[in-house]
Amino acid sequence: MSASSLSGKVAVILGGSGGIGLAAGEALARLGASIVLAGRDADKTASAAAALPAGNHLAAVTEIGDSASLRQLADAASHHYGRVDILVNSAGFTRAIPHADLDALDDALIDALFAINWRGPFAAIRAFAPLLRANGDGLVVNVGSIAGRTGQGSNVAYCAAKAGLDVMAMSLGRALAPDIRVLNVSPGVVDTGFVPGRDDSFNERAARATPLRRIGQAQDVADAIAACATSLRFATGTTIVVDGGRQLG
Template identity: 90%
Template sequence: MSTTSLSGKVAVILGGTGGIGLAAGATLAQLGASVVLTGRDADKAASAAATLPAGNHLGAVAEISDSASLRALADEVSHHYGRVDILVNTAGFTRAVPHADLDALDDALIDELFAVNWRGQFAAIRAFAPHLRATGDGLVVNVGSIAGRTGQGSNVAYCAAKAGLDVMAISLGRALAPHIRVLNVSPGVVDTGFVPGRDSGFNERAAKTTPLKRIGQAQDVADAIAACATSLRFATGTTIVVDGGRQLG
């Protein structure tokens, strides 16, 4: 049965101080959830949590590429609230590298891209799985990208890592059922500062080549994340695309 209330639920958002993470936190808080916004800076995380609608919210420190940090976060949240119901992985990183410039995508950058955009998401799920399973109705939402489907994105390794998130949802959706559902939300171009070097001119060009004639907003992605927790309760192991039809072009 779908529900529009998340009262009594606890949601942890990795990358919660970024544009999508903060929008997702505010949306889940409006639905009644207690929200933990995590980031690499304690003061920034605390300030972000203070902007959420009234409730029992926290700012916390976590490093997505450090598994020990993620385990410590899981223990901290579980100790504070006594439960964890929803894990949202919005943390990520990229750098624009032309796909044809093979030498520019060196080994160190490839390793960093996979550590932050794939390994970290898996490690977070691994750390939080016992707590999510204990509720009997846990949910993981990873924020991917249509780059994982189209092969068009900031660089080849980023596209591959995001494709890996799509496969992870399939694998873990199967493996963690029935007590934990795993879903991906996959946006196209979103109006945040996530990709360095993209300006208003890029956004305008992207809007013109998107069927719905605009680029995504952080709230579009947040609404899809909220739907995973409320309306789409019979869905797991799949990817929900919210790109305005961009991948159709």
């Protein structure tokens, strides 16, 4: 089998109906993997799974912030396929709050941001680790953000949660080796509508401030995720930045 082929592999994608998650599912499916798209909205997730390249794919309703739901997803994937080889953590949420507006970033929002953007990915890895470890060649890819490095992002807590993902990759890359590799893919601004309230004018300003003179597309991030599963096989515990050079500004 070619090193670029994922035939016989099973990939679970949390946040699978979102822009990056769906693009990742399409990219991995084109390489031959069977895909489990997991999301909160049953109809949206089912439609997304039905649109994937032909294969043995599933749609699943899962709450990233609920550890029991993640364990149920792992059990369902194991029952259906008997294995899981790749876990992609692309679920997340944020809200644009000026960094100087300390009162607007209240305790409830901080807790929710960390529950979805940090605790959720960790809980998903915890739930899927036995399946990923069983094949001796498991892979976790977390979708982070350059906000975790630059401290510039939708809000302070989001930046901190994404910085936590970078540290998680280092910690778990060490702890889960050699049977499971853990990598982060860290985009800059991506044209997905992920951050509420960001419009075309924001994207145009971001493109002008990016050395490669455009913002990212979901496909850019998906290509990096696919590379983690195929060509970057001697990498673990690190973060791959896919931002067009934006963090250099």
